[in-house]
Amino acid sequence: MKTKSLIVVLAATFSWSLAGASSTPAVGSENEQLKTIVQNLLKDNDEFVKSHDPEYFKPFADGQKPRATVVTCSDSRVHTHALDKAPDGDLFMVRNIGNQLRTGEGSVEYGVHHLHTPLLIFVGHSACGAIKAASSDYRRESPSIKRELVNIRIPKGVENMAGVKLNVNNQVATAVKKFSHEIHSQKLTVVGAIYDFRNDLGQGQGRLVITNINGSNDSDKIKTFLSMSDAPLVSAARTGSSAPPAERMRPHPYAYP
Numbered sequence: 282m283k284t285k286s287l288i289v290v291l292a293a294t295f296s297w298s299l300a301g302a303s304s305t306p307a308v309g310s311e312n313e314q315l316k317t318i319v320q321n322l323l324k325d326n327d328e329f330v331k332s333h334d335p336e337y338f339k340p341f342a343d344g345q346k347p348r349a350t351v352v353t354c355s356d357s358r359v360h361t362h363a364l365d366k367a368p369d370g371d372l373f374m375v376r377n378i379g380n381q382l383r384t385g386e387g388s389v390e391y392g393v394h395h396l397h398t399p400l401l402i403f404v405g406h407s408a409c410g411a412i413k414a415a416s417s418d419y420r421r422e423s424p425s426i427k428r429e430l431v432n433i434r435i436p437k438g439v440e441n442m443a444g445v446k447l448n449v450n451n452q453v454a455t456a457v458k459k460f461s462h463e464i465h466s467q468k469l470t471v472v473g474a475i476y477d478f479r480n481d482l483g484q485g486q487g488r489l490v491i492t493n494i495n496g497s498n499d500s501d502k503i504k505t506f507l508s509m510s511d512a513p514l515v516s517a518a519r520t521g522s523s524a525p526p527a528e529r530m531r532p533h534p535y536a537y538p
């Protein structure tokens with residue numbers, strides 16, 4: 282039953298993505314489209330398998346030692362390749378609508394407490410639908426969706442990028458409170474960032490912009506953090522790195538500002 286529901290949702294989503302290209306397709310053609318989607322996934326996976334020999338998987342086949350717990354939005358336009366050349370074994374990913382702590386709290390805790398990642402980073406993004414919904418009247422959404430939107434505490438009618446920034450700040454603030462012990466003992470740094478694929482912030486399309494360090498938006502503190510040679514951020518740390526994930530250097534946490 283669940284599988285059937287998923288198929289209906291996927292088919293409906295795919296039909297929606299083709300809106301304008303054709304009129305509402307018949308059930309038969311929806312099934313064909315769905316089959317094509319799955320075939321494409323398997324084809325891409327096959328290419329992945331063929332282009333990665335067993336040596337590639339060795340460093341992380343029996344365990345993981347990621348350098349960062351990353352909380353991003355589920356949005357399909359936001360993916361690890363934008364901030365990490367080889368995220369395998371390196372990024373512990375938590376995804377939900379609106380890149381929130383509360384709706385993925387157990388997963389975030391696992392990354393910080395069990396995997397001991399020295400960095401927890403919340404990544405908002407331009408044109409976020411969750412932010413748009415949270416700043417609008419969402420009373421007609423389903424109970425499940427409402428339960429996730431209610432944790433995005435931003436004013437109604439706020440401009441989207443302003444809402445994205447505010448939400449990232451709120452998520453970092455919640456995490457700083459939750460993990461205060463780890464931060465004060467310099468085992469963890471919490472960072473807020475925005476992946477800007479529209480260049481809304483004017484720093485380049487696709488840029489990852491750091492907006493918050495341990496609850497501070499002070500630009501000088503952020504600059505200081507970025508200039509620390511022994512505390513590379515996820516994107517900066519990967520430049521030219523071809524070392525296997527298990528051998529990569531883990532950054533030292535930043536002192537509480």
Ligand SMILES: [Zn+2]
Nearest residue numbers: 354356409410
């Ligand atoms: Zn989003």
